[in-house]
Amino acid sequence: MTAVREMSGPSLNSFGGQSRVFRAPGRVNLIGEHTDYNDGFVMPAAIDFSTWVTISPRDDRVLSVYSEYFLERANFNLDDPALRPQRHWSDYVKGVAVTLERSGYRLRGAQLHIRGNVPLGSGLSSSAAIEVAAGYVNTTNAAPNARKV
Helix, strand or coil: CHHHHHHCCCCHHHHCCCCEEEEEEEEEECCCCCCHHHCCCCCEEEEEEEEEEEEEECCCCEEEEEECCCCEEEEEECCCCCCCCCCCCCHHHHHHHHHHHHCCCCCCCEEEEEEECCCCCCCCCHHHHHHHHHHHHHHHCCCCCCCCC
């Protein structure tokens, strides 16, 4: 709970407007590592490590994403037809946004602030946690008449 309280505190309100916090846990596969896509059995379980994303809506179609882990901000315009992976941590957020757009969602711009304690490269699905959290925040922030999957 401390991470949520800190993320919704005054430091993030500098975006202006209201912000919401979303959380996605890391996970471990108890059995079946890499067998799910080979028709095998898996048994994943959520763990206590998580990724939190705070969102503050914008009036344009720019996603401005800040990572506390990397101490960097990345910006990209959802109207840019040339959005491509850059081999950068922000590609996870960008990829989710592009996939949602291609699936019929009309996303709106937002300030995203990411905090996580899932150890990177540890096999605990830190990339999946950021993608799930990014999916939640972006679908919640989609235009009101956006298609729901």
